Amino acid sequence: MERTTLDMWVGAFMVGGLIALLILAFKVGNLGGYDGSKTYRVYGEFDNIGGLKIKAPVKSAGVVVGRVSGIQFDNKTFRAHVEMRLSQNNLFPKDTSAAILTSGLLGEQYIGLEAGGDEANLKNGDKFKLTQSAMVLEQLIGQALFSKASGEGGDKNTAQGGNKKP
Amino acid sequence: MAHRKVGFGLRGIGHAVVNGVGRLGYASRFFLMILIGSGASFRRIHLTIREIYFTGVMSLIIILVSGLFVGMVLGLQGYETLQKYGSESALGSLVALSLVRELGPVLAALLFASRAGSAITAEIGLMKATEQIAAMEMMAVDPISRVVAPRFWAGVTSMPLLAAMFSAVGVFGGYLVGVVFIGVDVGSFWSQMEAAVDFRQDIVNGVIKSVVFGIAVTAIALFEGYDAPPTAEGVSHATTRTVVTSALVVLGLDFILTVFMFRGV
Structure with missing residues (x-):
């Protein structure tokens, strides 16, 4: 193959590879985003x-x-x-x-x-x-169990755990 | 009778070990000779450019088509699984992370080994079988720096570019299936991807992987060709060995690199 055509192909290949890298960096990665x-x-x-x-x-x-x-x-x-x-x-x-x-x-x-x-x-x-x-889920469950065990009144005190009983 | 059989077995094992160690030593020396003799591949850059054409440009079609299909399959399979947990919006990050971290470098290296590596081995093996390499030595032309080193640098340059293109096309394939065919939200596809993929952690590590694979695959292909017995059978065996060894080495290296790069971050 003639040398100039060959150079053209290789140059296009290099450009294509670099464009792919740039796409990965800016479009897929976070380089163009928040930073x-x-x-x-x-x-x-x-x-x-x-x-x-x-x-x-x-x-x-x-x-x-x-x-x-x-x-x-x-x-x-x-x-x-x-x-x-x-x-x-x-x-x-x-x-x-x-x-x-x-x-x-x-x-x-x-x-x-x-x-x-x-x-x-x-x-x-x-x-x-x-x-x-x-x-932390374990703590919530623990709180809920504890309040359940300590009677009816305890339920109202656990504001967060009340609706996440196991 | 029995002790003679045992003797044969032991001798076989010893022979294999000594042979293996010897070949490894020769391979390391060969690798060093490539590095020492690579001045010419930069001074006479057109030698390297010619080889980039044969290893890189000619591998483009198979890399791009495989990348597209791998991305599309990832999109389909990922969607199937993710939608069970109602998180199909994470499809973008799944496709991008698996491609950039693993599949891009590894699959591109495997394809590169079978497309370009086997061709390199066959070419150099035939050069040796037809005594072209011996002829070069007769003319005081160093075959390592004239024939081997340009191919090495061409492979090392092409591999990361091919892997990057594989990943980019794969992400596009995932987008095609996920967003265009199935109908995952475009915004969440790209934004989740951007949020999940880190430039240093994922993309740079992927490029490092592909450079390492490029060095390994090209060096193996060159060595097998250079070391092949100068017969038709020897060249055919060497070509097979190139593909098998490269595949094993790439997968093994991938494990080692992954252990170092992504240790429970």
Whole structure:
């Protein structure tokens, strides 16, 4: 085969391969997604994060506004220290509360933000004052059983476990 | 009588072990010789480009068609299983993750071994059988740097590109079946995929895998060809061995790499 035609084919092959890689990176992967926009960091301390993982979404009103960027164990307070990156487009009041929620019965866990009423907004490096831990199924079942055993009145005290009896 | 049979058996095992170790040593030396002799394949880049045409471009059709069908089957099977749990919206991430992490690099490497690897072995084996390699040595042309190294670098360059194309076409196939034929929501298909697939963790690791497979498959094909007995039978055996050995090595390496890359993250 003539050399120029051969070069053309090989060049087209290389370009095709690189385009495939770019498609994988930007369309399939998350390189083009959230990381491009500007973010700010906020922290939350939780008693129990359950199955929360790095890169889990942070949602408010069901809309993804950021992602979990780091999870550490705090040696002083013995709590979980969770770092989140929120999009600069979404500002929240200072008294916003964060809760670890589960999508669906056995779905992935995410952080849900409930906006407060403060005038000032959360800034880079701020910390959520109000946090709510993940619900651990075993504890709920235990609570439900315990309240059942301790009589009729106990049922009303377990606000969360009441409707999840085994 | 019995002790003579045992003696024969032991001798057979010993022979096989010594042979195997010797071949492995020769293969390692051969690999080193390729690396040392690969200067020419960059200085005279058209030699390598020619081989990329034969190994990479000629493998395109089989890679693209197989990728499309693998993606479509993944879409169908994944949908069948996921809809039982009411999570068919996760179809995108299932198809993309299985392709990018495993099926893309591994299947592309297996296809590459049978399409390009066997051709390389047959070509070099025949060159040896028809004494072209000996003739080169007579003319003081190093056959390693003139014949073997360009093919090696061509294989190593082509493999990751082919694997990437396999995965990309496969994702498109999954999209075709999942979204266009079955009717999974387009938005959740792509957004779940984007949320689940991480660039560093999944795509870069997939590319690393395919580079390793490219090195392994091409080196095996070249070695089997170079080491083949210069007869018709020897070349045919070497071609078979290329495909079998490459398949086993690719699957074994895949396990090892996966253990290192995705250890319960």
